[in-house]
Amino acid sequence: MELKKLKQTWSELRLENQIHRLALPVLAVSLLIAVSIIANKKPVVVVSPPEVFERLEVGYSHASESYKLAMGLTFAGMLGNVHAGIADFYLDTLNEIIHPTTFREVKSKLESEIQRIKNNDLSISFFPRSTAYWPDTNRVVIYGQRETQGRGDRGFREEITYEMEIEVQNYRPQITAFRTYEGRPERDVR
Template sequence: MKHKNFTQKWLGLQDSNKFLKIVCGFLLCVNLILVIGVLNTEKLVVLIPQGLSEQADIAQNKASEGYKKSWGMYAATLLGNITPENADFILSSLNDMVTPDIKLLLNDQVRADLQTLKEERVSSTFEVKKVSYEPETDKVFVTGKHWITGVGAKSASSAQTFEFKIDIRNYAPVISHLALYEGEAKIVAVVKRDAAKEQTKKDQENGK
């Protein structure tokens, strides 16, 4: 009788041991999956950009609207307020966050602007008034007032817009598109409106 009870208990322990092994194996697989998931999860950094009230999120190769707007405003502020004294600082600040082709364009343009400022003994000032983002084109538009100041004189201000496309590469912003023009931001609606006006003008001229 005792031998029979012992055998039953032993078999029961073996069954329990098998069950525990299965459970342990299952938990090990779950933990392994969780570890792989954590390692492969893209990190997200949350920032509050200086000068903007909205939150900005950045991951390895993408960023939120707020983050791109903050960098667009930063770049426009630097480029719009170049003087012979701060030109080297501005170039060094922006050269690491632009593509090679824009870097060449930027250096040439800044050098040309500096030469003009020195010859005419004036300084350029840009005051940001509006920063906007267009999801359709992934572009940032920084519009503001621009004026030239000379010795004892100041020109009338004019509207000016900086247009950027900012990519994210390994958490760092990279300007892949840069344009500067007078007037309001050339968002898709404005471009279509201007194109329609131009087409209407051509049609009227051809109809004469």
């Protein structure tokens, strides 16, 4: 037996053992950190409805620009296409969509508008013309024409802009700020 070779391999074996003693706890801590990060990360949902040609992403508390534009167009359609028979239903539905801090302010305006629709038996239709997203203010802007018509009335058309801030909370879109005004948007839209 070669004593020199045995001493050399024995010291190498001890060195390797010491390296493993240091590396294993570091690897175990790294694994725990990685598992806790992955376990606490909220998944991102990618939505691809047939009528939308862009990728829509929704996270726990964020969404892509295309998703916010799609939701803004949906909300503008709900707000702009009302008649006496469905006015109360829309008010109940909007209660779920509009953030509670904003809903009180918007609800009083909507209730007076709904009362006017019911009293005069009006039908309101909205025809969107353009959409825009303003990233600096996080606003979605829907511009179009609104036609208001009463029973037996020829009706009238006006340009209108819906401007809203859409946030995502628990994967659900919420309108946190809302403004509607006659005329074109205050900035350019596509």
